Amino acid sequence: MKKLLGILGAMGLVASTGSVVVACGGDKDTTKATKISINAAGDAQESEVTISAFVEGKTTGEASSSSTTSILNVTSPTFSKDVLKGNVKFELKDKDAVRAAEVKETITFKYNDAVVATFEVTVAKSATTPAPEAKKDLATITGDDLVLAAGDMDEAAAKAAAIAKINAKLEITVVETTDVTFDGFVKAEAAVDASEGVEAKPEVKGTIVVKAVEASTLVSGTVTFTWSIA
Incomplete structure (x- = not known):
């Protein structure tokens, strides 16, 4: 038995007391939001996502916002059986609209009804704010x-x-x-x-x-x- 334990120890396979965490190389924690920042000029941003498997006929994912008055257009990458990853694109619906304060939205990206990633998008306030209306x-x-x-x-x-x-x-x-x-x-x-x-x-x-x-x-x-x- 001691000889067997010695062999296992040399191979790094001896179990020890306590919890064991297994991390899979390709897996992504979808509960942890990726932070996206859009500057005052409203320049578009992208972030990579990876799906686990392609579903025939479903070439894109779907994005939803936490805001009922979202100021964002979110574009999905195109997937195929050979392409399981791509960039989600974040753009402002109206770059010319004046934002008097910073805007935050949480975007949930799904593929085949499964959450692939979540994003915390912060849009900076406009470089200039509108003058208050005259009394x-x-x-x-x-x-x-x-x-x-x-x-x-x-x-x-x-x-x-x-x-x-x-x-x-x-x-x-x-x-x-x-x-x-x-x-x-x-x-x-x-x-x-x-x-x-x-x-x-x-x-x-x-x-x-x-x-x-x-x-x-x-x-x-x-x-x-x-x-x-x-």
């Missing part, structure tokens, strides 16, 4: 647009009516506190005719002042709306 000036709302619909409105109703008017005229969506604040609310009152024991009172127009919040990205300036009670 819209509340003061551009003029004329009849400064008059809200008549009604016996309290301050909350007047605020809602003013915001609706601003959004409609400037084609934006402002939010109180974030974009605008309110001041100078005056409740509308109807005129009162003089009669016995009653003093005449003129009509009071409802008024509310809307001011843009300095930090708002949508609006600037100030506008004053008025309305009648009826």
Whole structure:
């Protein structure tokens, strides 16, 4: 027995306690993603994949993205019984589209419904980012647009009516506190005719002042709306 163990030891075949890991030369760990980087210019990148066996009639693999709004076109290599490896190509769908921030997608590449490889693709933000849109000036709302619909409105109703008017005229969506604040609310009152024991009172127009919040990205300036009670 000792002689046999000595022979096996010389051949490197003696088992030892503990776990044994077997690595096969041609196998690839499909659970470990390959990292792909696409630069700010959007230059295409490639990465090699290898399939284990060719299936008649299936010359290409399929790629799917983790993003429902993927910005990538992924092209499979062409396989055959003699060609089991090739390069997967990663391109931007629109190289001219401006990316204000880095974009990341996980691409899963399959052949014959089996995962061959996964890729973590990082696309750099564009070299230049678009200038923010100019704020819209509340003061551009003029004329009849400064008059809200008549009604016996309290301050909350007047605020809602003013915001609706601003959004409609400037084609934006402002939010109180974030974009605008309110001041100078005056409740509308109807005129009162003089009669016995009653003093005449003129009509009071409802008024509310809307001011843009300095930090708002949508609006600037100030506008004053008025309305009648009826």
